[in-house]
Every structure is written in C-alpha cells, then in structure tokens.
Amino acid sequence: MKRYWLVALMLYNSFMSSLPAGEPPNSVPYTAYNIHYGFIIPHSESIRSISRTHPFGAEIELGLLHTGEKSYAYCNCYPKTGLSLLLFSFDNPDIIGNMAGATVYVEPFMIRTQKFHFSYRFALGIGYLNKPFDEHSNPANLFYSTHINGIATLATAANYHITPLVTARTVIHYNHISNGGISRPNKGINYPTMSMGLMYSFKPPAITAREKAKNRLYIKKWYYRVMIFGTGKTKNLNEDKKYPIWGIYADAGHLAGRLSILSLGFEAEKNLANRQIINEQGLDTDHHRISAVGGHNLLIGRFMFSQFLGYYIHSPFRARDILYQRYALQFSITGYLFTAINLKAHRQVADYMDLRIGYLF
Secondary structure (H helix, E strand, O other): OHHHHHHHHHHHHHHHHHOOOOOHHHEEEEEEEEEEEEOOOOOOHHHHHHOOOOOEEEEEEEEEEEOOHHHHHHHOOOOEEEEEEEEEEOOOOOOOOEEEEEEEEEEOEEEEOOOEEEEEEEEEEEEEEOOOOEOOOEOOOOOOOOOEEEEEEEEEEEEEEOOOOEEEEEEEEEEEEEOOOOOOOOOOEEEEEEEEEEEEEOOOOOOOOOOOOOOOOOOOOEEEEEEEEEEEEOOOOOOOOOEEEEEEEEEEEEEOOOOEEEEEEEEEEEEHHHHHHHHHOOOOOOOEEEEEEEEEEEEEOOEEEEEEEEEEEEOOOOOOOOEEEEEEEEEEOOOOEEEEEEEEEEOOEEEEEEEEEEEEO
16 A cells, blocks of 8 residues: 555656646645535446445545746746645445545646636546445455555636635536556546535645747657556456556657647557467467557646557457546656556456556757
8 A cells, every 4th residue: 555655646746747847936725625426327337226325425636826926937827736625425335435535636737817717627646435346245246356446636726716815716626536457346436526625725836828829838749658567457357367468669759839739549469368378278379469559648837647549450359348537647857758657448447557667859
C-alpha cells in the first residue's frame, strides 16, 4: 500500500512543480467542502443487478489558485491545483462497500466574469475500498477485486462568488474506479455525480485582465517519442499470481495549436499471462501483439494528458476487441526524459495499467 501513496505524493508534488516557479505571492491558498450524489452506469450485463444504487459522499479540497503572469501564459487562464480527500458510500454496503480516497487535480478556467466563472478539472488518485470481490464471501462484486484502486475524474464546474473570499460551486463529475487490470474481476465503477459546496480563499485573489498569449509555448512543430513499459496481471479470476507484461512504444506527433499534439505510432506488447493461457490450452499460437495507435495529447506545463485509440495489426491470440483505448498522464522529468502512467481498456473494461519511461526527440 505504501507504494500507492508514494505515487500519489509524487503526482501532487509534480503538479505543483509543473507550474512556473517564483510566484508564491501570486498564488492564493484555498479550501473547499463539497457533498456528492450520483448513480452507477451499468456498462455490462454482469454488473447490472448491483448497479441500481446512488453513490453519495463528502469531499475536502486543499489547493492553490495561481494568478501570476507566467501561470496565465500556460493556458490563457488562471489554473487551480490541489489535493482532494474523499469519503464515499456506494449505497450497497454488503457488496460494493465504501471508499476513502485522495486525488490530485488541475483545474483551468474556461469563462470568467466578475461574479461567475466556469472551469474544468482533471484528477487522478487512489482509493481504499472495503468490499473487494471474494470467491466465497463476496462473489457478486465484479466491479473490483483489490482494496487499493485508481481513481480518475473529469469534471466541469460553475462557480458563483458570494464574497471576495467565499465561492459557491456546483460541479458535474464523471468518475472511474479501477485497479487497472492488475487483479480480476475488474469491471470498474463508472459513476457520474453532482456536487455542491463552498470554497473559502484565505485572501482575496488578485485577478488581472490579461491579453491572450499568442506565442507558442512549444517551439518545435514535430515531436518523436520512444518509451518502454511494464506491469503485471493475473490470467483469470481464480488466482493471485501476476504475470509480467512489457513492451515498447514509439510515435510521431505534430503540434496543432498552442496546447495540442496529434500523434500516430506503433506499440509492441509481450503479455506472459496470455502465453500461460496458450500453454495451458495446448495451442500453437504467438502471444505477441503489435498495434497502431493514434490520438490527442493535451499539454499543461510539464504534464501531458493523452487519449489514444489502438488497432491490433498483429494479434494471433485473439483480444477482447480489435480496438482498444489508452489513457495516459505523462510528466517531463527533463526536457527529453519523461515518465508516464497508462491505462489500457477494451471498451468499458480496463485491461491493465502500466508504468512507462521514455525519451523525447
């Protein structure tokens, strides 16, 4: 469990350090308190009967509003970054249980007036859930099978400034919980929520009207990446042994606008869980897979949020689908060296989560 908290702490420190240094006087600390209510999306027939619930929870945020000129230049907005602490009930204590979690987030503004502002949020973190799948004591919970799971959230918020220090917020969240396919079953919980709450700033933010930056933040038009990755997963529901997965990925990307890169590449994967299944079934089949991958990358400081679609061009051992999705968070350690966390999914079902290290040309 310790390594999951170390990853979360690393992500939080990385978020804070990704914004320009030397601006503490222009950063406004704040705290926020929210209550959530929502529903679970029954994205598979196998979990439909236990999806008729309404998750509810509470959230506390600790963050900074960055109001300096250098921060504004990154996204033509004043972004917020912070840490969110969560407590949730999934309205089914015997099967799905409850969650305590923490996420780190970045929240740029989209539209701002004197009294209102609209924003959107990206958040990643980890959660502890207390009722994982157990073959004997909890066989109905196909959502998750480990206590520790990853949390990913996309949200959009409407904010009304009651006073210079107090802001009322209404937020629509799309939340996903999964262990990244490390252990099965792992259908994952997809649960939209609406939250309402109050944000308190410890000093009035000095918001300055600025002209939109027209210069490009990223000078080169073309980018080339190569990376290696690795993880592990079980081959079926009834065993705990994890088999290694590793591979290599390379792509080329073209800068489209100030903060977007469109990329196309190829990935080769060696999955030893699949090789074990092939051996047990006495098949003479290659377990290696090669795929073409393309997608969009959003640049925010030293971070890159990516959404890819992959197509298997070599997969003798049949995959769940010929297409898959991949979601990634990349962090630049230096100008050339980076690390990333990736989640691979076939439609609504996570396949696995992996760690990557790569080089940018």
